[in-house]
Amino acid sequence: xxxxxxxxxxxxxxxxxxxxxxxxxxxxxxxxxxxxxxxxxxxxxxxxxxxxxxxxxxxxxxxxxxxxxxxxxxxxxxxxxxxxxxxxxxxxxxxxxxxxxxxxxxxxxxxxxxxxxxxxxxxxxxxxxxxxxxxxxxxxxxxxxxxxxxxxxxxxxxxxxxxxxxxxxxxxxxxxxxxxxxxxxxxxxxxxxxxxxxxxxxxxxxxxxxxxxxxxxxxxxxxxxxxxxxxxxxxxxxxxxxxxxxxxxxxxxxxxxxx
Numbered sequence: 001x002x003x004x005x006x007x008x009x010x011x012x013x014x015x016x017x018x019x020x021x022x023x024x025x026x027x028x029x030x031x032x033x034x035x036x037x038x039x040x041x042x043x044x045x046x047x048x049x050x051x052x053x054x055x056x057x058x059x060x061x062x063x064x065x066x067x068x069x070x071x072x073x074x075x076x077x078x079x080x081x082x083x084x085x086x087x088x089x090x091x092x093x094x095x096x097x098x099x100x101x102x103x104x105x106x107x108x109x110x111x112x113x114x115x116x117x118x119x120x121x122x123x124x125x126x127x128x129x130x131x132x133x134x135x136x137x138x139x140x141x142x143x144x145x146x147x148x149x150x151x152x153x154x155x156x157x158x159x160x161x162x163x164x165x166x167x168x169x170x171x172x173x174x175x176x177x178x179x180x181x182x183x184x185x186x187x188x189x190x191x192x193x194x195x196x197x198x199x200x201x202x203x204x205x206x207x208x209x210x211x212x213x214x215x216x217x218x219x220x221x222x223x224x225x226x227x228x229x230x231x232x233x234x235x236x237x238x239x240x241x242x243x244x245x246x247x248x249x250x251x252x253x254x255x256x257x258x259x
């Protein structure tokens with residue numbers, strides 16, 4: 001069986017080729033062609049939510065596939081935008097929501113929101129990456145974690161950012177060889193431990209990040225030689241990083257159906 005490190009390197013070393021292979025899969029190509037052909041004609045949030053195919057594509061592209069059912073919640077995210085610090089998306093610690101708004105910013109750009117490249121090719125590129133990571137996780141969850149960390153870590157600015165994301169936190173604990181029980185410790189103490197051991201600025205250096213991920217994949221292989229861990233456990237059963245308790249509480253205060 002191919003090791004976690006080897007599998008990760010095969011994908012990451014030539015990422016454009018890996019993504020091209022995903023893009024050429026018939027089902028991926030079909031959904032992407034539909035999205036790119038249709039999204040530019042969408043002028044309002046009502047139209048966006050009414051087209052389930054478009055909506056689901058955009059949600060998966062941003063790692064929010066597990067939240068697709070919560071249309072009222074997502075409507076609030078998109079309708080309030082991200083320009084106001086009090087906007088709903090800005091109150092959520094999960095950056096996936098602000099990323100979605102940045103791609104499809106109806107609040108700021110109105111009926112022109114879908115005309116920008118970030119709303120078209122930008123979303124399609126994100127969809128390819130999400131699909132690549134999910135497929136890698138079907139064979140080896142450590143590879144999916146490594147790819148996810150590689151993509152997300154450069155945007156992290158503090159240890160708290162790592163702890164706010166279950167998948168990033170799991171990679172971090174593995175890197176530092178911390179027992180899983182540490183996750184139950186006081187959040188400030190966890191952050192202090194991480195800050196003492198890792199220079200967050202190193203995430204922006206591809207070489208240093210690469211070395212970290214080589215270490216992670218090697219340690220993961222030692223700990224999970226048979227890949228007995230549920231590959232989707234820290235991704236909420238689909239993509240992204242799962243639904244936290246505070247999100248569930250927020251969802252339950254909103255009616256379903258996108259209204």
